Amino acid sequence: xxxxxxxxxxxxxxxxxxxxxxxxxxxxxxxxxxxxxxxxxxxxxxxxxxxxxxxxxxxxxxxxxxxxxxxxxxxxxxxxxxxxxxxxxxxxxxxxxxxxxxxxxxxxxxxxxxxxxxxxxxxxxxxxxxxxxxxxxxxxxxxxxxxxxxxxxxxxxxxxxxxxxxxxxxxxxxxxxxxxxxxxxxxxxxxxxxxxxxxxxxxxxxxxxxxxxxxxxxxxxxxxxxxxxxxxxxxxxxxxxxxxxxxxxxxxxxxxxxxxxxxxxxxxxxxxxxxxxxxxxxxxxxxxxxxxxxxxxxxxxxxxxxxxxxxxxxxxx
Amino acid sequence: xxxxxxxxxxxxxxxxxxxxxxxxxxxxxxxxxxxxxxxxxxxxxxxxxxxxxxxxxxxxxxxxxxxxxxxxxxxxxxxxxxxxxxxxxxxxxxxxxxxxxxxxxxxxxxxxxxxxxxxxxxxxxxxxxxxxxxxxxxxxxxxxxxxxxxxxxxxxxxxxxxxxxxxxxxxxxxxxxxxxxxxxxxxxxxxxxxxxxxxxxxxxxxxxxxxxxxxxxxxxxxxxxxxxxxxxxxxxxxxxxxxxxxxxxxxxxxxxxxxxxxxxxxxxx
Ligand SMILES: Nc1ncnc2c1ncn2[C@@H]1O[C@H](COP(=O)(O)OP(=O)(O)O)[C@@H](O)[C@H]1O
Ligand SMILES: [Mg+2]
Numbered sequence: 001x002x003x004x005x006x007x008x009x010x011x012x013x014x015x016x017x018x019x020x021x022x023x024x025x026x027x028x029x030x031x032x033x034x035x036x037x038x039x040x041x042x043x044x045x046x047x048x049x050x051x052x053x054x055x056x057x058x059x060x061x062x063x064x065x066x067x068x069x070x071x072x073x074x075x076x077x078x079x080x081x082x083x084x085x086x087x088x089x090x091x092x093x094x095x096x097x098x099x100x101x102x103x104x105x106x107x108x109x110x111x112x113x114x115x116x117x118x119x120x121x122x123x124x125x126x127x128x129x130x131x132x133x134x135x136x137x138x139x140x141x142x143x144x145x146x147x148x149x150x151x152x153x154x155x156x157x158x159x160x161x162x163x164x165x166x167x168x169x170x171x172x173x174x175x176x177x178x179x180x181x182x183x184x185x186x187x188x189x190x191x192x193x194x195x196x197x198x199x200x201x202x203x204x205x206x207x208x209x210x211x212x213x214x215x216x217x218x219x220x221x222x223x224x225x226x227x228x229x230x231x232x233x234x235x236x237x238x239x240x241x242x243x244x245x246x247x248x249x250x251x252x253x254x255x256x257x258x259x260x261x262x263x264x265x266x267x268x269x270x271x272x273x274x275x276x277x278x279x280x281x282x283x284x285x286x287x288x289x290x291x292x293x294x295x296x297x298x299x300x301x302x303x304x305x306x307x308x309x310x311x312x313x314x315x316x317x
Numbered sequence: 318x319x320x321x322x323x324x325x326x327x328x329x330x331x332x333x334x335x336x337x338x339x340x341x342x343x344x345x346x347x348x349x350x351x352x353x354x355x356x357x358x359x360x361x362x363x364x365x366x367x368x369x370x371x372x373x374x375x376x377x378x379x380x381x382x383x384x385x386x387x388x389x390x391x392x393x394x395x396x397x398x399x400x401x402x403x404x405x406x407x408x409x410x411x412x413x414x415x416x417x418x419x420x421x422x423x424x425x426x427x428x429x430x431x432x433x434x435x436x437x438x439x440x441x442x443x444x445x446x447x448x449x450x451x452x453x454x455x456x457x458x459x460x461x462x463x464x465x466x467x468x469x470x471x472x473x474x475x476x477x478x479x480x481x482x483x484x485x486x487x488x489x490x491x492x493x494x495x496x497x498x499x500x501x502x503x504x505x506x507x508x509x510x511x512x513x514x515x516x517x518x519x520x521x522x523x524x525x526x527x528x529x530x531x532x533x534x535x536x537x538x539x540x541x542x543x544x545x546x547x548x549x550x551x552x553x554x555x556x557x558x559x560x561x562x563x564x565x566x567x568x569x570x571x572x573x574x575x576x577x578x579x580x581x582x583x584x585x586x
Contacts, residue, residue: 189468191430211430218472268425271383275418276490277410277442285437285450 055099058187060296066196068300069184075304076176082165084307085172091303092179101186110178118174119167126163133162190214191285220262331395332356333494333525334380339389341375349375350386351550357527362520364536364558365529367546368572373529374421376546377496380527381418393494414443417492421499421529423479427471432463432482435471439490457485460515476503484512488519495519497528501535513539531573537562547571 057065072088079085096103124130127139135158144155184193194207334357341350349372357363367373378384379391382398391398393416396408403409420426429435436457440450458464461481466474471482480503487495500516501509516539520526530536536543536558543561545568547553553571554561561567568574 189430189470191434194430212428218470222472265425268420268422269428271378271381272418272420272426273428273438274383275381275413275416276439276486277413278438279410279442283441285434285441285447285454 055101055187057095057099057101057183060187062188062192063196063199064294064296065184065188066193067200067297069180070200071297071300071304072180073177075307076173076180078308079173079311080169081311082168082172084311085169085176088304088307089172089176089179092176092183096183099187101183106179106182106186109182110175114174114178119171122167122170125170126159126167128156128158128160128163130163133160135159136161136164330358332392333359333394334527335390335392336376336379337390337392339379339386339391341372341379341384341386343375348550350379352389353546353550353552354389355544355552355555357525359525360520360523362516362526362539362541363528364540364543365527365546366531366533366536366543366561366571366573367529368531368548371546371548371571372550373531373546374498377418377498377527377529381416381496382412410443414490415492416494416496417487417490419484419487419495419497419500421502423476423483424472426483426486427479430470431468432471432474432485433458433467435482435486436463436489439486443490453489453491457489460488461485462511477505477508480504481508484515492524494525495527497526499530499532500528501530501532509535533562533568533573545571545573 072092076085076088079088093103093106096106128135137159139157139159141156141158188196190211194211197207197210198204334355336353336355339350339353342348353372353376355376365373365376375384379386379398380393382391382393382403385391385399393412396402396412398412403412427435429438433454436454437450440453445453458467461484463478463481463485466478466482471479474482480500484500495516497516500512504512513535516526516528520539528535528540540558543554543556543558544552545554545561548571554564554567565574569576
């Protein structure tokens with residue numbers, strides 16, 4: 001017999017929209033959703049217009065792209081000046097434009113989030129306390145040490161030019177590197193990236209582990225998405241009653257389900273691999289090669305070398 | 318559905334798969350098989366019928382050598398399936414190449430980045446050269462009408478498409494025995510017909526097929542023999558489909574037809 005609340009008549013008409021907004025998602029839920037969106041994008045889980053099958057970069061040989069991007073990342077790691085990094089970053093943006101990637105989305109992905117975090121971490125390094133140098137901005141200047149009980153504060157504290165420059169270079173380097181990574185993952189299927197790594201002599205086992213990790217991350221991101229969707233589909237979730245506490249409980253529960261499901265999935269995937277003959281050795285499927293895979297790495301190598309050398313040659317940067 | 322393609326079942330000779338008084342419990346507590354015996358002969362098309370939870374998937378996993386019974390024995394090609402025999406350098410790879418398994422959950426069966434690589438996986442593991450692998454991939458893409466999906470990641474496809482990719486990946490290894498766990502579930506009618514035709518044709522070419530299902534129609538049209546697993550995790554019946562699918566009392570007891578269905582399954586023919 002059905003319970004009474006399933007059988008009573010509907011409770012009057014559905015209210016019309018009243019123009020008031022329900023309370024926003026909790027910080028935790030918003031953060032998780034942002035992480036999920038970022039991962040989905042970075043792992044190549046979401047379709048990027050012009051990415052996979054559109055532009056010239058998408059059609060280029062993956063081995064060439066992987067090598068080229070690695071060379072440019074190396075250049076970004078070696079560059080010591082903000083303008084060199086900026087130039088490298090502009091090159092990435094130009095490449096994105098020329099191959100038809102959504103540049104606005106690329107810039108948002110690159111600059112919102114991780115570089116800001118880097119900036120926050122680099123903040124103390126701008127102070128004269130950490131990095132002595134030309135003061136740009138005095139925070140205080142009393143001359144002698146200030147004692148606050150057991151604590152001794154320096155008599156002078158300033159933001160230094162050298163400090164700011166160092167932090168700026170760090171943030172730019174992060175952003176530039178991320179830009180090239182997105183350029184790669186948005187135009188190359190993960191299998192192509194694996195093939196590129198193999199061509200560079202990375203051991204097959206390492207590449208296989210990377211590929212499996214990628215696969216699991218993708219699945220976990222999907223599960224996370226499903227869990228959020230499932231929760232949104234239930235009442236209460238929208239009613240605004242859910243504050244931080246229930247959200248935390250939900251996240252904790254969701255992580256539990258996630259771990260369990262991924263454990264089951266791991267076992268099942270392993271069984272499927274075994275029945276199809278997997279014995280621990282990885283063999284990759286090589287489609288017919290495209291021509292001139294060395295062209296991109298050559299150009300990237302030249303650009304990278306030029307960028308790094310221009311800083312170090314007399315009369316250069 | 319396909320035309321009835323059943324042939325006289327060649328039940329002579331050595332069984333190709335054999336299960337002798339097998340017991341299996343999950344985590345030592347949840348019973349899945351309680352004393353099951355069964356032999357499958359070369360070239361047979363066997364349907365394993367049973368309600369949800371009767372132990373069909375467990376039986377197939379035992380036959381695939383993925384789990385091992387607590388009691389009893391499982392043999393394939395005359396060799397007992399034990400961890401040692403499956404790791405044997407001669408028997409293990411040969412067993413894997415000859416036995417193809419289609420799992421119930423296609424999600425866990427698809428672990429490659431693209432449909433094409435999914436299909437190439439088994440042939441590559443078998444050590445075939447790239448040219449032969451490419452030929453098999455093309456043939457499977459054509460056979461299962463997957464050409465337009467070749468570059469897509471399998472986990473982004475619809476349920477029915479996933480099933481087709483999983484089947485293509487299994488068939489690419491050229492198995493002589495097929496263990497299929499609910500192959501029809503989740504397919505639309507046209508795909509079901511297509512799959513039924515394909516299975517019938519594989520059977521005509523001498524493939525041995527064990528298909529777990531609770532779809533009585535599929536069993537009726539395709540199988541040459543039916544084994545019913547009861548809800549007590551034992552074999553409730555084993556014989557020709559005509560006789561078993563007419564036995565309304567048996568089917569009702571095994572929870573394979575609704576108690577409401579007064580005519581019984583046999584009357585629908
Ligand atoms: N991983 C597992 N852990 C615990 N119990 C399980 C597990 N898998 C299956 N079972 C139980 O074993 C029984 C048989 O399951 P299964 O072989 O999947 O049945 P079928 O495929 O016929 O639906 C069921 O009662 C099920 O609940
Ligand atoms: Mg099952």
